Amino acid sequence: MFNFDYSIPTQVFFGKDQISVLGKQIKRYGSKVLIVYGGGSIKKNGIYDKAVKILKENKIRFWELSGVDPNPRISSVRCGIHICRENRLDFILAIGGGSVIDCSKAIAAGFYYGGDPWDIVVDSSKIKKALPIASILTLAATGSEMDKFAVITNEETKEKLGTGSKCLIPVFSILDPSYTFTVPKGQTAAGTADIMSHILENYFNNTKGAFIQNRMAEALLKTCIKYGPIAIGEPDNYDARANLMWTSSLAINGLIEYGKKKGWSVHGMEHELSAFYDITHGVGLAILTPNWMEYVLDENTVNNFAEYGVNVWDIDKGKDKFHIAHEAIDKTKEFFKLLGLPSKLSELNIGDENFEKMAEGATRHGKLGEFKPLSKEDVVNIYKASL
Amino acid sequence: MFNFDYSIPTQVFFGKDQISVLGKQIKRYGSKVLIVYGGGSIKKNGIYDKAVKILKENKIRFWELSGVDPNPRISSVRCGIHICRENRLDFILAIGGGSVIDCSKAIAAGFYYGGDPWDIVVDSSKIKKALPIASILTLAATGSEMDKFAVITNEETKEKLGTGSKCLIPVFSILDPSYTFTVPKGQTAAGTADIMSHILENYFNNTKGAFIQNRMAEALLKTCIKYGPIAIGEPDNYDARANLMWTSSLAINGLIEYGKKKGWSVHGMEHELSAFYDITHGVGLAILTPNWMEYVLDENTVNNFAEYGVNVWDIDKGKDKFHIAHEAIDKTKEFFKLLGLPSKLSELNIGDENFEKMAEGATRHGKLGEFKPLSKEDVVNIYKASL
Numbered sequence: 001m002f003n004f005d006y007s008i009p010t011q012v013f014f015g016k017d018q019i020s021v022l023g024k025q026i027k028r029y030g031s032k033v034l035i036v037y038g039g040g041s042i043k044k045n046g047i048y049d050k051a052v053k054i055l056k057e058n059k060i061r062f063w064e065l066s067g068v069d070p071n072p073r074i075s076s077v078r079c080g081i082h083i084c085r086e087n088r089l090d091f092i093l094a095i096g097g098g099s100v101i102d103c104s105k106a107i108a109a110g111f112y113y114g115g116d117p118w119d120i121v122v123d124s125s126k127i128k129k130a131l132p133i134a135s136i137l138t139l140a141a142t143g144s145e146m147d148k149f150a151v152i153t154n155e156e157t158k159e160k161l162g163t164g165s166k167c168l169i170p171v172f173s174i175l176d177p178s179y180t181f182t183v184p185k186g187q188t189a190a191g192t193a194d195i196m197s198h199i200l201e202n203y204f205n206n207t208k209g210a211f212i213q214n215r216m217a218e219a220l221l222k223t224c225i226k227y228g229p230i231a232i233g234e235p236d237n238y239d240a241r242a243n244l245m246w247t248s249s250l251a252i253n254g255l256i257e258y259g260k261k262k263g264w265s266v267h268g269m270e271h272e273l274s275a276f277y278d279i280t281h282g283v284g285l286a287i288l289t290p291n292w293m294e295y296v297l298d299e300n301t302v303n304n305f306a307e308y309g310v311n312v313w314d315i316d317k318g319k320d321k322f323h324i325a326h327e328a329i330d331k332t333k334e335f336f337k338l339l340g341l342p343s344k345l346s347e348l349n350i351g352d353e354n355f356e357k358m359a360e361g362a363t364r365h366g367k368l369g370e371f372k373p374l375s376k377e378d379v380v381n382i383y384k385a386s387l
Numbered sequence: 388m389f390n391f392d393y394s395i396p397t398q399v400f401f402g403k404d405q406i407s408v409l410g411k412q413i414k415r416y417g418s419k420v421l422i423v424y425g426g427g428s429i430k431k432n433g434i435y436d437k438a439v440k441i442l443k444e445n446k447i448r449f450w451e452l453s454g455v456d457p458n459p460r461i462s463s464v465r466c467g468i469h470i471c472r473e474n475r476l477d478f479i480l481a482i483g484g485g486s487v488i489d490c491s492k493a494i495a496a497g498f499y500y501g502g503d504p505w506d507i508v509v510d511s512s513k514i515k516k517a518l519p520i521a522s523i524l525t526l527a528a529t530g531s532e533m534d535k536f537a538v539i540t541n542e543e544t545k546e547k548l549g550t551g552s553k554c555l556i557p558v559f560s561i562l563d564p565s566y567t568f569t570v571p572k573g574q575t576a577a578g579t580a581d582i583m584s585h586i587l588e589n590y591f592n593n594t595k596g597a598f599i600q601n602r603m604a605e606a607l608l609k610t611c612i613k614y615g616p617i618a619i620g621e622p623d624n625y626d627a628r629a630n631l632m633w634t635s636s637l638a639i640n641g642l643i644e645y646g647k648k649k650g651w652s653v654h655g656m657e658h659e660l661s662a663f664y665d666i667t668h669g670v671g672l673a674i675l676t677p678n679w680m681e682y683v684l685d686e687n688t689v690n691n692f693a694e695y696g697v698n699v700w701d702i703d704k705g706k707d708k709f710h711i712a713h714e715a716i717d718k719t720k721e722f723f724k725l726l727g728l729p730s731k732l733s734e735l736n737i738g739d740e741n742f743e744k745m746a747e748g749a750t751r752h753g754k755l756g757e758f759k760p761l762s763k764e765d766v767v768n769i770y771k772a773s774l
Contacts, residue, residue, distance in 0.1 A: 001626060001633075003403060003405060004401050005398065005400055007398045008395060009396075010393075012393035014391050014393060014646070015390025016390060209625070209630070211626070212607070212633055215605075215607075219599065219606045227598070239596030243599050247599055250599070255642075
């Protein structure tokens with residue numbers, strides 16, 4: 001196990017009607033708020049009205065940035081910074097899923113940055129300071145409600161890049177599982193795949209002696225496997241939504257990553273896919289993950305996959321380890337299918353026309369990932385296997 | 388799952404040589420420090436010298452309270468408060484295990500309390516404010532390095548009571564697994580039993596839908612089961628010490644308790660035992676836990692025990708659920724024996740002479756525990772079964 005500094009500063013208010021803390025909590029940090037949201041579903045399901053009522057009751061002034069896209073654009077970020085600067089705002093409230101929160105984070109950091117905000121997406125070391133942000137989560141998926149990362153798309157250059165800084169971690173997040181009752185089946189499925197991918201990216205790792213982290217990762221995976229299908233079948237099952245929501249946060253807040261060497265694989269490949277084709281992140285991950293697994297399975301990695309098969313998928317440990325590994329990968333693929341997710345790029349009308357360019361992008365900083373580092377050629381091969 | 392507010396404010400510096408952060412971290416909070424420690428083992432193993440050298444280099448003045456007992460006494464607390472007030476100290480550094488940290492917490496709160504500090508042990512609502520405290524942990528057991536609780540013994544009244552407040556959570560804790568290499572076998576075993584008891588007290592609970600919490604609890608239990616015997620057999624096995632140390636913190640920092648109804652059982656019974664006989668807390672827990680399990684196993688609780696047997700002890704899930712439950716309890720008992728811990732009170736020369744008085748104490752606030760509430764008579768019966 002490697003050394004680590006544990007610090008998870010986000011205060012989480014989890015459960016039904018926890019929005020009641022909103023006014024008191026915001027007033028700890030600011031008084032002029034930018035509310036950031038997406039396509040308007042929060043107006044249909046009443047969350048917008050609840051939040052605005054609380055702000056008014058607490059005499060907190062607010063401005064709005066709406067229409068943030070699922071793969072949030074740098075143009076939205078620029079617009080948000082403009083509103084904050086013009087009106088000297090001091091707090092950002094994201095109401096939505098990961099895209100809205102990520103966009104809010106980039107605005108929060110861009111507010112203090114002198115140049116164009118794309119610079120701080122390309123180079124996170126340029127982030128020195130940020131406005132405080134909070135979130136009201138409406139989708140269990142990215143974990144952005146409790147982490148330091150933001151992924152932003154540059155629509156002109158077709159780049160989708162991740163940035164991050166400790167000062168971007170939300171100061172508080174309100175997680176009310178009932179706010180996800182209205183999330184459509186497809187988005188629930190994609191969110192579950194996204195959560196599982198975060199866990200798997202940490203789980204398949206070469207760090208020796210990180211036993212506790214791996215057992216906790218398995219705990220989180222089992223939660224997704226149990227409750228993903230239930231949430232899709234019974235959208236207003238509170239326990240299913242609650243378990244998925246809390247798992248989305250724990251998957252990426254550091255808990256299962258502390259003490260391990262960092263280096264993810266599949267996210268880098270998927271960011272290229274959604275930068276080029278604007279597909280849903282979780283859908284791309286569900287397609288790529290099993291093919292990545294098959295590609296990196298070999299004599300060196302088989303024990304990790306066998307452990308995964310036995311501990312997560314309950315496969316008989318008496319079987320041959322390669323047999324267990326293949327069965328575990330098949331079960332992963334079947335599970336994503338069961339959630340109703342596509343398993344091939346061709347189902348999304350994506351062909352091989354951009355594989356070279358995308359693989360180039362995914363490996364722009366060198367080989368991809370820590371578990372089995374991938375060259376540009378490896379990435380092309382995984383894209384091809386996913387066709 | 389119940390609503391919860393997640394907040395784990397302790398910053399943990401985990402790993403080899405993390406003591407290097409000590410000076411910088413203390414200076415964030417204070418400049419005149421009370422160092423609290425126990426019987427002097429930290430002078431033998433060099434940790435005292437390392438800490439003092441860093442304080443001197445950073446021109447941080449310090450005073451000392453040494454000789455804190457394994458079941459820390461209210462008289463030590465009074466003494467610590469006196470030193471802090473006389474010298475107007477502003478920070479407390481605990482170097483040791485749970486007893487030293489608990490004593491430090493009571494000093495930190497007692498510093499601001501007008502009356503005798505035993506009052507704030509009896510009634511935690513009297514704790515309004517506390518000096519900031521930090522810990523350098525030398526024993527993986529109580530989890531006090533990351534929680535809000537303190538257990539203090541009143542040697543005159545033979546009472547051992549727990550108190551707690553958010554302001555008692557350490558601001559930072561240094562967890563260097565190599566500092567536990569010199570912990571004797573017996574203390575390593577008792578510490579492991581203590582950690583497991585914290586997990587089991589949260590795990591055996593009636594809250595519905597707390598799936599993720601239960602799977603994480605199993606992850607932590609498996610870590611104890613794997614690494615407890617290794618740490619005893621190979622005291623300087625870093626990964627074993629690291630996994631146990633981190634588990635001790637995660638077992639009780641709130642992570643596996645959030646979202647569940649509170650109410651422990653075995654700790655209340657054990658506190659009476661160690662108040663009357665001054666035995667090691669973890670030893671008492673190891674003796675009582677399997678007997679408590681057998682006593683509360685019935686038609687209502689058998690599913691919890693069967694789940695425990697299958698998921699933690701890898702018992703064939705095809706077997707009858709009562710069979711699995713009994714086998715799981717037997718395995719728990721065998722495991723504590725394997726660690727070298729006693730399994731009967733009579734091995735500690737404890738007879739039934741105080742069972743009535745102890746049971747009275749354990750149920751002073753009403754029935755004990757949430758899982759299957761225990762009357763005074765139940766507690767006597769469990770003590771008798773443990774003879």
